[in-house]
Amino acid sequence: MTCRALVTGGSGFIGTNLIQSLTNDGLEVRNLDIAPPLNPRHSDRWRHVDIRQVESLRVEVREFRPELVVHLAGRTDLDGATVADYTS
Numbered sequence: 001m002t003c004r005a006l007v008t009g010g011s012g013f014i015g016t017n018l019i020q021s022l023t024n025d026g027l028e029v030r031n032l033d034i035a036p037p038l039n040p041r042h043s044d045r046w047r048h049v050d051i052r053q054v055e056s057l058r059v060e061v062r063e064f065r066p067e068l069v070v071h072l073a074g075r076t077d078l079d080g081a082t083v084a085d086y087t088s
Contacts, residue, residue: 009073
């Protein structure tokens with residue numbers, strides 16, 4: 001049985017390399033991200049999901065049933081003054 005790995009934010013630089021490594025190791029990988037993958041060969045693993053939308057996230061997790069989750073999704077700037085500035 002193949003291990004299923006779910007990566008949030010897998011379309012960026014680190015996520016792209018992680019997805020390639022996991023795939024090379026024989027894992028079944030799903031990438032949940034609001035942006036398409038940098039590597040077009042990863043398009044079949046990508047689902048357009050905003051992890052702040054709980055119901056869409058829930059649907060994807062239930063459907064894929066991951067055994068491993070790597071959370072890389074996140075806003076990386078420091079421009080916000082409060083936590084509320086990072087909700088969109």
